[in-house]
Amino acid sequence: MTVFGFHASHEQIAPSQLLSDVQHAEAAGFDAAMCSDHFMPWSERQGHSGFAFSWLGAALASTSFSIGSVCTPGQRYHPAVVAQATATLGEMFPGRYWSALGAGQAMNEHVTGDAWLNQDLRRRRLRESAQLIRDLHAGEWVGHHQGMVTATDAYLYDRPADPVPLYAACITPESAALAAEWADGFITLNQPGAAQEQVLQAYREAGGTGPAMLQVHLSWAETQAKAEEIAYDQWRTNVFGPPLDQDLPTAEHFDSAAAEVSMDSVREAVWTSSSAGQHVEWLAQAGQAGFKRVYLHHVGQTQAPFIDTFGDQVLPQLR
Numbered sequence: 001m002t003v004f005g006f007h008a009s010h011e012q013i014a015p016s017q018l019l020s021d022v023q024h025a026e027a028a029g030f031d032a033a034m035c036s037d038h039f040m041p042w043s044e045r046q047g048h049s050g051f052a053f054s055w056l057g058a059a060l061a062s063t064s065f066s067i068g069s070v071c072t073p074g075q076r077y078h079p080a081v082v083a084q085a086t087a088t089l090g091e092m093f094p095g096r097y098w099s100a101l102g103a104g105q106a107m108n109e110h111v112t113g114d115a116w117l118n119q120d121l122r123r124r125r126l127r128e129s130a131q132l133i134r135d136l137h138a139g140e141w142v143g144h145h146q147g148m149v150t151a152t153d154a155y156l157y158d159r160p161a162d163p164v165p166l167y168a169a170c171i172t173p174e175s176a177a178l179a180a181e182w183a184d185g186f187i188t189l190n191q192p193g194a195a196q197e198q199v200l201q202a203y204r205e206a207g208g209t210g211p212a213m214l215q216v217h218l219s220w221a222e223t224q225a226k227a228e229e230i231a232y233d234q235w236r237t238n239v240f241g242p243p244l245d246q247d248l249p250t251a252e253h254f255d256s257a258a259a260e261v262s263m264d265s266v267r268e269a270v271w272t273s274s275s276a277g278q279h280v281e282w283l284a285q286a287g288q289a290g291f292k293r294v295y296l297h298h299v300g301q302t303q304a305p306f307i308d309t310f311g312d313q314v315l316p317q318l319r
Contacts, residue, residue: 002287005032007297015050028311072104090160102169173202185210
């Protein structure tokens with residue numbers, strides 16, 4: 001059976017409100033949750049960027065379902081720090097936390113002042129970081145002084161009995177094929193032309209056997225006009241693919257790039273409808289395509305009406 005979870009968007013909602021939202025989602029019948037990890041929002045209109053690891057402790061302590069997060073090790077976070085943070089969550093909440101590691105985006109990583117690397121180097125750094133995290137989770141002393149990452153005498157004294165799953169965050173078939181070599185599974189996004197299915201195919205063809213997860217950007221409201229208004233206001237800065245979405249450094253840059261984005265382009269990136277039945281159809285197709293966990297991200301900043309409507313009208317039909 002497909003798991004249908006709630007996505008908590010830190011770049012759109014204050015962490016205190018988002019904590020109430022994830023509790024509400026569990027009470028309404030969502031099976032699980034996940035969250036983003038941003039230093040900056042995609043747009044000044046979004047206007048938030050809570051610290052994911054602080055929030056995760058509170059969210060896991062005040063719910064009972066599983067919650068995962070996306071994370072970029074290697075620049076803003078040293079991978080040894082990621083290993084410690086994720087191991088602590090895993091030890092406190094056994095079997096309930098996972099992390100999806102990605103190569104990152106300049107908007108979140110440039111704040112360190114270090115150079116923003118090209119894609120090939122970022123992918124090399126990601127793989128090295130993932131191995132370092134895995135070694136620390138396994139209880140090894142780690143000294144790593146070659147390649148993209150350096151660590152000296154690193155050891156984790158508190159670790160979960162079972163290591164935290166390390167998935168890969170993938171957008172392209174190429175990144176999914178690379179992930180098949182090291183990750184416990186992967187997560188991707190809904191994309192125009194159902195390109196997410198090509199990402200899944202590439203992962204499987206490369207030998208990946210772990211769970212395939214999908215984060216779905218959607219917009220729902222009581223009227224079609226309102227659903228479209230929400231999608232356009234909040235998510236028109238998110239319709240760009242690589243390399244633009246990876247290389248722009250600030251919300252101001254994204255807002256400038258999105259000045260001429262059309263509603264048609266937003267509809268391709270965001271499943272937008274006032275019909276609960278239409279969302280049932282779209283989400284059922286995602287499960288049928290082979291995604292075993294589907295996380296619903298309503299791109300609006302007010303989550304309660306979406307949570308209640310989907311808990312009452314969408315999730316029961318999907319089950």
